[in-house]
Amino acid sequence: MAKVKSKTSKKVIGLVKEYESGILSTDNTLLFCKACGKTINHEKKYFVYQYMQMTKHKSATEKMKTESKQACLLSTFVADSSSKSQFPTDLCMAFIDVGIPLWILENKSLRGGVLEKYTKQHIPNETIDPVGRFVANVVIGTLEADQPSKEYLLTSEVLEKSNSSTIAQLFTSSLAALWPEGIRYENVLLFVTDAAPYMKKAADALKLLFPNMLHLTCLAHGLHRIAEHIRCLFPDVDRLISNVKKLFLKASSRVQLFKEMAPEIPLPPQPYL
Structure with missing residues (x-):
């Protein structure tokens, strides 16, 4: 069995080197396409070649390359953001601490008559998407033993449709942007989402690639569902x-x-x- 495993490892590693190393990756057993978020049948070399020529794969590859370029600008963006005013963040945190909803800032008398007039600062607002697009946000963070972790918005993308395939593809492409040298599959520990069925399906598919990952549904969404059920009673x-x-x-x-x-x-x- 060890010889078979060694032979398989050499085969998939060779395929990764032969094709685009930034697009394909392997755990020495499976051949994985980062752009599409799918495993590739590598029993025959022709199957891999045929997959690489698919229009859908080429489109996903171009999209991933664009995202990688954007990720290279992340450090510059963070540096620029740190030099800007902390007023919007402080204002939002103050509203949250005292329990004031952000839509209050839409009041013209408060927004333009007082805040913008006297602070000369840009006032944040609670926005919604007016055209009904499918917008997905990927937020990442580290797990700390002695203190709460700090979260970062990794990417925010508009999806063609919202289903398990698009979510899984977005997740893997985002991690590819985070780790351009290669996704660290063992380092992904939690996948936190709402309790939508397509999210559960996406998590089941991703667990095949991320062996240490646990899927957790958001507590706030669970409490909301319970509250809605009580309301109906x-x-x-x-x-x-x-x-x-x-x-x-x-x-x-x-x-x-x-x-x-x-x-x-x-x-x-x-x-x-």
């Missing part, structure tokens, strides 16, 4: 909260009347529905 309470929100949200006269009739009672908190 109590429709009367749900309608009560919704009606209170309608009465007070954009009716200053009702708010004033409530204060006059019950001056000792604070206004009901704004629900997050």
Whole structure:
């Protein structure tokens, strides 16, 4: 068995050297395409050649090369960013600490009338994609034994569609940009996503390449699903909260009347529905 394994290792290593070493990689057993995020059948050399000539593979290769060039500019970008004002970050952290949602910054009186006028700083806002694109963000971090890890946004890309294949391809191409000399498969320990079925399917496929990886679903998404289920179990309470929100949200006269009739009672908190 050792001789067979040695023969296989030499074969796949030879294929990596023969073709583009920046695109193909191997763990001495499997032949892996970094651009497509797939394993390649290497039983015959012709199978590999045929795969390399596929239009889809060539397109993914060009995309990966572009991303690698962008990754080379990452250190410059970080250096430039560190010299910029910390005001947007400090403002966001202050809002988070006191529990103020970021959409409050969209208020024209607060944004333009006070903050921009007196601070002369760019004011961040909570943005959404107006055209309904599939945007995926890859956030990485290290696992520390004695302190919380620091996270970094590695890449943010627009996907043609959101499914297990595109997620797996994005994950592997992002790691290829992080480790241009070769993906360190054993160093990937956690894959944290929401609980969507296509994310679970992507994780199952990636576990074949990353032997030490565990798939964890985000706790916030799990709590949100539980809260939504509880909300469905109590429709009367749900309608009560919704009606209170309608009465007070954009009716200053009702708010004033409530204060006059019950001056000792604070206004009901704004629900997050």
